[in-house]
Amino acid sequence: MPFLLSLVPILLILILMVGFRWGAARAGAVGYLSAFLIAFFAFGAGPKLMAYTHARAFFLSLDVLLIIWAAFLLYLVADEAGAIRMIGQALPHLTTDKGMQALLIGWVFATFLQGVGGFGVPVAVVAPILVGLGFTPLAAVIIPSLGHGWAVTFGSLGSSFQALLSSTGQPESLLAPPSAFFLGISALVAGLMVSHAADGWPTVRRLLVPVLLLGFVMGLTQYIVATVGLWNLAAFAAGVAGLAVAFPIARRYRLMSSLGSTENNTKLDLRQLLIALSGYIVLIVVIMIIQFTPPLQDLLGRVVLQLEFPEVSTSLGYITPAGASRKIVLLRHTGTVLVYVSFMAYLLYRAAKLYKPGAEGRILNGTVRRVMSSSVSIISMVSMAVIMENSGMTDTLARGLAEGVGRLFPVVSPWIGALGAFMTGSNTNSNVVFGALQLRTAELLRYSVAIILAAQTAGAALASVIAPTKVVVGASTAGMAGREGEVMRKLFGYTALLVLLISLLAIVGVNL
Numbered sequence: 191m192p193f194l195l196s197l198v199p200i201l202l203i204l205i206l207m208v209g210f211r212w213g214a215a216r217a218g219a220v221g222y223l224s225a226f227l228i229a230f231f232a233f234g235a236g237p238k239l240m241a242y243t244h245a246r247a248f249f250l251s252l253d254v255l256l257i258i259w260a261a262f263l264l265y266l267v268a269d270e271a272g273a274i275r276m277i278g279q280a281l282p283h284l285t286t287d288k289g290m291q292a293l294l295i296g297w298v299f300a301t302f303l304q305g306v307g308g309f310g311v312p313v314a315v316v317a318p319i320l321v322g323l324g325f326t327p328l329a330a331v332i333i334p335s336l337g338h339g340w341a342v343t344f345g346s347l348g349s350s351f352q353a354l355l356s357s358t359g360q361p362e363s364l365l366a367p368p369s370a371f372f373l374g375i376s377a378l379v380a381g382l383m384v385s386h387a388a389d390g391w392p393t394v395r396r397l398l399v400p401v402l403l404l405g406f407v408m409g410l411t412q413y414i415v416a417t418v419g420l421w422n423l424a425a426f427a428a429g430v431a432g433l434a435v436a437f438p439i440a441r442r443y444r445l446m447s448s449l450g451s452t453e454n455n456t457k458l459d460l461r462q463l464l465i466a467l468s469g470y471i472v473l474i475v476v477i478m479i480i481q482f483t484p485p486l487q488d489l490l491g492r493v494v495l496q497l498e499f500p501e502v503s504t505s506l507g508y509i510t511p512a513g514a515s516r517k518i519v520l521l522r523h524t525g526t527v528l529v530y531v532s533f534m535a536y537l538l539y540r541a542a543k544l545y546k547p548g549a550e551g552r553i554l555n556g557t558v559r560r561v562m563s564s565s566v567s568i569i570s571m572v573s574m575a576v577i578m579e580n581s582g583m584t585d586t587l588a589r590g591l592a593e594g595v596g597r598l599f600p601v602v603s604p605w606i607g608a609l610g611a612f613m614t615g616s617n618t619n620s621n622v623v624f625g626a627l628q629l630r631t632a633e634l635l636r637y638s639v640a641i642i643l644a645a646q647t648a649g650a651a652l653a654s655v656i657a658p659t660k661v662v663v664g665a666s667t668a669g670m671a672g673r674e675g676e677v678m679r680k681l682f683g684y685t686a687l688l689v690l691l692i693s694l695l696a697i698v699g700v701n702l
Contacts, residue, residue, distance in 0.1 A: 193590040195232050196583040199225040199574055200623065204613045211658065214614050215563050218570035225574040229581035234505030242499050243580045247573040249497065249515040250356045254349060254572070254618060255565055256518075256525025257422070261347040262561050264532045265307035266553045268469045271539035274303070276466035278319050280459075284440035288324075289397045292388035293404065295319055296333030297381055298436045301345075301408060302429025304338040306470060308346030312338040313655075313664035320668075325388070327668040331677050332387045335655040335664060336684055340376040341425040342617045342651035343369060344412060347528060348422035350617040353568075354647050356516050357575060357625035360639065362421055368644035370416040370424065372695050374409025376652060376688055377428075381405045383684050400439050408432040422524045423477055426470070465542050469535030476531050480522060490522035508582030564616070571614065571622050579626045588630035599635055600700045603628060603642050604649025604692035608685075611650040615657035620650035641699035645692055652688040656681045 199221040206217040229235040235243070268274055281295050300312040313334045320330035343350045351369065355362055381401040385394045394401075411431040416424035480486055495518040503509045520526060536553075539545060578584045595602050606628065610620025624646060632642035654660065656678055665674045 192232070192586045195228050196578065196586045196590075198228060199578065199583075203571075203623075204609070207613045207615075207658075213563060214567035214616065214619060215570070218567040218574065218614070218619075222570040222574040222577070225577045225581075225583065229504075229577050229583060233508070233581040233583060235577070235581040236505065239502040239504060239510070239580060240577070242502055243576050244573060245497060246499065246515055246580070247569075247576040249495070249518065250576065250622075251569045251572045252495075253356045253516055253518055253523075254353045254568060254622075256523055257347055257349040257352055257528070258525075258564060258568070258618070259557065259561055260525040260528035260532065261306070261308065261349060263553070263557045264347075264469070264473070264528050264535065265311060266556050266560075267532045267536050267539065268306075268466075270549045270553050270556075271466075271469075271542075271544035273466035273469060273539065273544070274315060276462055277302075278315060280463050280466075282319075282323060284437060287440075289385050289388050289393040290400065290440050291323055292320070292325070292329075292333050292384055293381065293397065293400060294436050294440055295323075296388070297337035297384045298404060298408070298429065298432035300334040300338040301341045301377075301425065301432055304341040304345035305423075305426030305429045306347070306473075308342070308349070310660050310663040313660065314667045317664055317668040327670045328673075328676065328680065329387055330668045331661075331664045331670060332680055332684075333384050335660075335677075335681055336380050336383045336387060339652045339655040339685075339688070340373050340380045340409075341412070341428060342654050343373060343647045344416055344421055344424035344428075345426075346618075347426065347524060348424070350621055350647065350651065351421055352524070353618040354621040354625050354643060357572070357622050358629045358639075358643060359516070360629070360643065362419070364640050365643055365647075366416040366421050366424075367413070368640050368699060369647055370413040370421075372644050372648040372692055373651065374413050375695060376648065376691060377409040377412075378402065378405035379688060379691060383688075387684075403439065404432055404435060407435045420477065420481060423474070426473070430470075430474075465539075465544070468538050468542075469531075472534045472538065473528075473531045476534070477527060480527060487522060491519050493520040494518070495520055502580065504581055506582065508585065510580045567614065567616070567619060568622065571619050575622050575626060584626050585630055587627055588634055591627075591631045592634040596635070599631060600637060600642065600645065600696040601693045603632075603645040603696055604689050607646040607649035608653030608689045611654040612657050615654070615660060617647065617650040617654045620654070621647055624650075637700045641696055644699070645696040648692045648695075649689050652692065653685055656685050 202224050203217045203221040206212040281299055296316055300316050303312040303315055316334035317330040382394055385397050408428040412424045412428040415427045497515045501512040606624050607620050610624045611617050628642050628646045632639045661674050661677050665677050
């Protein structure tokens with residue numbers, strides 16, 4: 191009975207979102223309320239425990255939301271200036287080969303967009319470009335969906351990875367290497383799938399070398415950047431590296447096709463492209479300066495938000511040890527740094543006269559409008575997850591999983607992450623809901639915590655592309671409104687293979 195009761199909040203979210211198509215915010219609120227009532231009445235979580243639990247949840251939510259809000263602010267600063275459109279328009283100039291266009295725009299450029307934006311931006315931006323180049327609407331949605339999934343964990347300036355760190359309390363130095371490795375391998379497979387979705391197996395064979403080269407460069411770049419401590423830049427850096435390598439490769443595939451010849455198009459304006467990229471150049475420069483200037487780090491590190499919590503226990507005897515909340519170094523937090531960068535990028539684009547009247551209002555209103563729903567869902571799901579953890583519900587679920595699945599848990603782990611992403615529409619939410627559960631189960635079974643949590647976030651990242659909310663956004667921008675089921679059916683096979691790949695990597699990882 192305790193196991194079934196502990197499962198209720200998660201089942202409610204799944205049923206409401208998948209069965210009744212509720213949004214993550216509404217379903218998360220119901221999940222939170224059910225967890226609160228079950229913890230209070232069935233697990234003996236008293237008022238004192240609940241008070242401290244909500245204080246912990248506030249700090250965990252703030253840690254993640256700072257990045258989410260600021261990352262989308264930077265994206266809109268660039269988008270309102272037309273920078274995203276300029277970059278997207280420049281890419282078709284490089285090649286007329288259909289397969290290479292799919293790789294360049296639907297994989298590499300989509301990865302870049304995921305690195306800086308997220309929130310469904312890669313598909314929303316790329317799908318119309320591909321339709322304009324002659325791809326079918328279905329292919330135009332499938333290609334960027336597959337192309338950006340591998341970059342989700344370290345994308346949006348690392349918000350999903352931050353959620354994993356916050357919800358599990360594990361250090362980035364432990365989790366970043368296996369997470370980046372699993373996702374780097376996935377990048378290679380995703381590239382092959384993009385070329386297959388573009389034009390079938392002949393294109394896969396013809397473009398095998400470019401796919402392997404681009405996948406190796408992007409995967410390795412993400413791994414290196416993530417493991418040296420710059421995980422918030424890892425997916426963004428991978429996208430930049432991919433674009434840099436793709437330029438010369440694409441030139442070699444300037445084949446005439448039904449899409450027409452770029453020779454007849456207007457000449458690529460390198461100056462405009464450089465201006466468009468300037469905001470992201472500032473991002474790299476600012477983060478590198480802060481990272482490698484100890485005096486500046488010390489100066490920005492003087493304002494710290496942190497609370498000490500006492501030991502609390504339920505009436506049934508489950509104890510949450512005393513300890514501090516996650517430290518938020520406010521002035522050099524990733525989210526705060528992104529606000530600095532957003533302001534600098536805004537000044538650059540304004541100096542270049544790229545903004546139309548009223549741009550500032552549209553940027554701020556757009557940021558609030560687009561992230562408000564995500565923020566509400568994250569707050570409710572973080573609160574639900576912390577209640578479940580502090581009341582012993584997570585431990586009960588972990589023990590049930592350990593007994594029921596046993597030594598096969600590494601196979602199951604990425605599918606749990608995938609389920610969380612599918613039902614909540616977010617890698618971030620999946621890490622919040624299931625991170626602590628995966629951690630506790632790994633500890634009980636004496637498996638590597640790093641490998642299991644890497645499998646959690648990798649499975650969630652790759653499966654997040656088939657979440658109904660993301661599919662609806664992508665389908666609407668490609669003129670496929672009402673045909674979302676067709677998109678999901680096509681994506682499901684590809685996604686299942688990618689998650690299965692993570693299962694195999696997890697098995698190998700825990701047995702090394």
